[in-house]
Amino acid sequence: MTIDVGYISAAVITLLVTVDPLGLVPIFVGLTRNVPAASRQRAAKVAPLIAGLILIGALFGGHWLLGVLSISLPAFRIAGGLLLFWIAVEMVFGKRMEEQARTAESAVEEQPQDIAAFPLAIPLIAGPGAITAVILLAGRAEMNPLALFISCVAIAVVMLACFASFSAAQRIGALLVDRI
Secondary structure (H helix, E strand, C coil), rough: CCCCCCHHHHHHHHHHHCCCCCCCCCHHHHCCCCCHHHCCCCCCCCHHHHHHHHHHHHHHHHHHHHHHHHCCHHHHHHHHHHHHHHHHHHHHHHHHHHHHHHHHHHHHHCCCCCCCCHHHHHHCCCCCCHHHHHHHHHHHHHHCCHHHHHHHHHHHHHHHHHHHHCCHHHHHHHHHHHCC
């Protein structure tokens, strides 16, 4: 496999659209509205770190896991494509944000101690769609070290976007409230 701009852009864009760092800002603001600023900053740092580690683990271990479960890569591509299509449909109709907000609120009510790991890192950032996208990227990389490195860089870029979005979440939230 030769590495071209198409692979690089596909990796970054697929993960950006699937994770949707800006779309997670209202959920982050809602989850951290009663949290001290230091804890909010900690969650903004730790959640993308945990999610990034999970996605890198899926990048390198996803193919092995599919083999253990006797799922072929073409079958997973079809199922993954359907999952990503479903996520896109939910985004178009606004259902995804409602469902994520509901999941996040119920998780915080049950376990309010550390929102960075759950629900922020899992399932909001490193959810089924992002994990599927990463496994599909790994399949497309065909164990090419350069392609896998580029995939890791794409994951890092998206996690940095999540960190930047969460760090600026209060200001973005204030801007949104002022516009409404």
